[in-house]
Amino acid sequence: MAYLPAMPVLTSSTVPDGLTQLLHSARVWRGRELAPALAQSTGFARLDERLPGGGWPLGALVELVPSACGIGELGITLPALKALCAAKRPVVFISSPYIPYAPALANAGLPLELVHRIVVRDDADARWAAEQILRDGTAGAVLLWSQASDERALRRLQLAAEAGRAIAFVYRSPRMLANASPAAVRIALAPAPGTVRASVVKVRGGQPGAISLPVTGTPH
């Protein structure tokens, strides 16, 4: 059963029109890193600016490293999740530390019939489930909380995300920041008054740096 996900929008481009057209045409070979990245806008213009293709890369691993739970680590993904749901692509929470609260998700505009949660016994099952879903490609995003310290385990997820052109948000603990990661984007999150401070630690083809984001669901 072949299902091709809806063609994502190529967001924001600062390149002049004629050049954009030329670059997007298949005749120009530009090397792997610079190929137009398929992306889903994060909903935060200042974050989009730092990411290649102007948004969360579709078909890649995005590593989010919050300093604690409840600082806006979920809010930062919500606008993108909403857009993916609008394209009828489900989103799946795997091994989340708490229960995503349905009334709040509905308020944020997520159609609940497309929101799933998976509860597993151990990290291996969680990663397996994430891999199956990503590879299938129907779901638009997987949000996985993983304790895995093994880079290879994450690389499998990266490959699966690529195959299914989905976003794999992987939440990891701050002590993992010292280790290498196969993620295309790596962002450390810290609380700040009324906002969440997002430090883009690593971004393939984008600009690292720190920004403050107003995040829904944190009404201070």
Next chain:
Amino acid sequence: MLWLCASFPRLPIELRQTADVEPVAVIERRGSRRRIIACNPVAEAAGVQVGLDATAALARAPALRLLERSISQEARALKALAAFSEQFSSETCIDAARWLVWIEVGASIHYFTGLTRLGQKLRTEIAALGYTVRFGLAPTLEAAALLSRGRKERAILDPRKLRPILGKRPLNELAADGEILEALSTAGLKSIAEVAAIPAASLARRFGPHFTAYLQCLLGDAPDVRRRYRAPDRYRRHFDCTYPIDTVEGVLFPLRRLLQELQGYLRGRDVALQGLSIALEHRDAPPTRLELRMTTPQRDAPQLFAVLRETLERTTLPEPVTDIRLSADEFITPSILQTDLFDDGQWRAAGWSAVLDKLRARLGEDAVYRLGLNDSHCPEKAWCVRSDGKDAEPDTLLERPLWILEQPRPMDRAPQVLGRPERLEIGWMSGQDSSRDYYRAESPEGARLWVYRDCHTHQWYLHGLWG
């Protein structure tokens, strides 16, 4: 009428699904004689041939493993093939003793835009089941059968061409007893035309009415009133393993074919499955039973196989498997499957529930669920685990945190709260009267908490986080 005859010359060996690592042959006993009726490619490479005596075959290939012919297994395999073929035609016949399945294609030709494509499609699908097949095409059943057994696959489309074309063929191609053929040949006859030229009455006197009836049906002089095969409404398939299978991987191998056959059956009836039962039988232990339940009706072998694989990999076999029984009773004709070509969204939904079924098969039924809304005032009751059904309308006026705890967790000390409380009267309708004052608070780590104080006990609870 136009019949496509599929002949399965290697059926007795191919139905056993033996691994192609050792020479294996199937023998038939006739008195004290044991004759090879089929063998695998390894045996063939060693010089074993159909028709050879078992002793002679063993002389050529000493490692040759001999299996007894099983007429009942052959009949089961052919019936499964006929049920599978129903996806291509509404009329099917079988002859289990001769390893033949016929499908009427006259009506289907336009649908499949030509015979060539139909033939190709059928050949590919049968090859995927692991069978060698030869085709013959003709206006009568017996002519199609005869053509399928020739050296070259041939077709006769025009009934008037039956006599001239078949007439030229040697009489030993007739499906008749060896004794009859020998008698005819001793009488100096060579071709079918020469046999057909003999008056029917004298042929019947000499060889019995069956032979003349056969000739008439072959040449289209009399209608063939053979009974059509119709697969039963409940699907049953029994497979006896050639050798007991002791690994899950080993069981998956024959199951793949059984599911392919089932897929053909389902397509033929334009139905899908909601559930499937499989029993793996053992010599002494009670059967290992697998029950597959599908959220969305399925009829594609790969998807059924994926769900089955997950279930099986979670199963321990108490003993080697000797027999496999597959049964399906509940079929549905879901409208979505009929519009499949046009509605990508519906297919996507079906594919998605296949993925969820696969996850449930490994992680457990309760591990995968959808988040739902309840029409409840009480925060812990406002959400629910949902498998299907409709959600209550969200109350968009309420500000609620993105994370909620399964149960409110008592806090050791009073948190540093912010702003004014939201008072909730909980459970006054059910008599468990209690009121809570909900606040926002901040943890020392900077996490934004959703906490409440019980108005009666004054105990503080953590209930959620503003993720």
